[in-house]
Amino acid sequence: MPAFSLEPDQVARCAELRTLAAERLRPLAEKGEPGHVNRPLVAELGRLGLLDRLFSSGALDLCLMRESLAHSCTEAETALALQGLGAHPVHAHGTPAQRDRWLPGVREGAVIAAFALSEPGAGSDAAALSLRADPDHDPAGAPSAEADGPGRWRLTGEKCWISNAPEADFYTVFARTTPDAGARGVTAFLVPADRPGLTGTGLDMLSPHPIGALRFDAVPVTADDVLGEPDRGFKVAMGTLNLFRPSVGAFALGMAQAALDATLAHTARRDAFGGKLKDLQTVAHQVAEMALRTEAARLMVYAAATAYDEGADGVPKRAAMAKLLATETAQYVVDAAVQLHGARALHRGHLLEHLYREVRAPRVYEGASEVQRGIIAKELYATLEARP
Structure with missing residues (x-):
């Protein structure tokens, strides 16, 4: 089964992707400005056909792409993933007009997408969104649309920690259309970046990819901008996250494998205490533990992705488990690799210094580790209660 043993053609594609990332994508990534969208890099992902694969293949292929790219170029991996995260709701829930307008540019790498869910007061608690979608009224106070006509709203509030903001060309925005309704009162909107009243600022974060805050000052949206159905946007968000959570784990795996490969090479050649570092039992056992945890997490990621595809x-439980185990494992592996490399790994520009900064964020975004544990427990107890 693919969950446990990749087919030869899958192994070959992964090797090809690692080579492409190292030879064609990393040079473009190195020319980019940290904290900003690297449009030449995204365009190259489009030319290579990788962005098109976001919408033409399954969760396992997405995981293999993200893991392979992350091994050789984390910036390319992140650029690909953010295009997928922002545009998947349009692909899965958009109208033909919405898909025709936006997805060709996303596939080509000419249009930048973003997924705008988190808020200053609603990060992990996604159902507590406060961005308001108020019914639009004319100056006389009457509704601006006929009762049987298209709905119109004004978005008012803030989003925060939004990847690709404020430089994206459109945002998948989740807003509250029904007050005090929890997850049942949220609607997903496709909001072009040039809508009046929408502004944004960049945030200076630990990770080098673009992250920003958005402010909505009575931004107009209509029924033509709704993704899916009104008040059913939480389903759009969770469906997207169920697909992408295992692949966040795959991103982490790529970083863990890169750190492990670097550690194997370093400990095999580094002289210490009359021999090589690898000859010290404590070092050898540490490297074995790094490899063990990485492989265990990989199997769980592949299994979760295969379950999604089938x-x-x-x-939801499998996706949460995969994301949780893989991101926590990658943090452990990268930290252990830094320790075994010593001070050289802390030099600015060293592979492990880069990975050390990159590896921390996945334990927080798309549901922090604590949220994943909550999902797992909820699903376990729901299964128990459903038994006869």
């Missing part, structure tokens, strides 16, 4: 039961 429409198996328990996808």
Whole structure:
């Protein structure tokens, strides 16, 4: 089964992607400005056909792409993933007009997408969104649309920690259309970046990819901008996250494998205490533990992705488990690699210095580790209660 043993053609594609990332994508990444969208890099992802694969293949292929790219160029991996995260709701829930307008540019790498869910007061608690979608009224106070006509709203509030903001060309925005309704009162909107009243600022974060805050000052949206159905946007968000959470784990795996490969090479050649570092039992056991945890997490990621592709039961639990284990594992592996390399790994520009900064964020975004544990427990108890 693919969950446990990749087919030869999959192994070959992964090797090809690692080479492409090292030879064609990393040079473009190195020319980019930290904290800003690297449009030449995104365009190259489009030319290579990788962005098109976001919408033409399954969760396992997405995981293999993200893991392979992350091994050789984390910036390319992140650029690809952010295009997928921002545009998947349009692909899965958009109208034909919405898909025709935006997805060709996303596939080509000419249009930048973003997923705008988190808020200053609603990060992990996604159901507590406060960005308001108020019914639009004319100056006389009457509704601006007929009762049987298209809906119109004004978005008012803030979003924060939004990847690709404020430089994206459009945002998948989740706003509250029904007050005090929790997850049931949220609607997903496709909001072009040039809508009046929408502004944004960049945030200076630990990770080098672009992250910003958005402010909505009565931004106009209509029924033509709705993704899916009004008040059903939480389903759009969770469906997207169920697909991408295992692949966040794959991103982490790529970094863990890169750190492990660097550690194997370093400990095999580094002289210490009359021999090589690898000859010290404590070092050898540490490297074995790094490899063990990485492989265990990889199997869980592949299994979760395969379950998603096959429409198996328990996808939310599997996705949460995969994301949780892989991101926590990558943090451990990268930290251990830094320790075994010593001070050289802390030099600005060293591979491990880069990975050390990159590896921390995945334990927080798309649901922090604590949220994943909550999802897992909820699903376990729901299964128990459903038994006869």
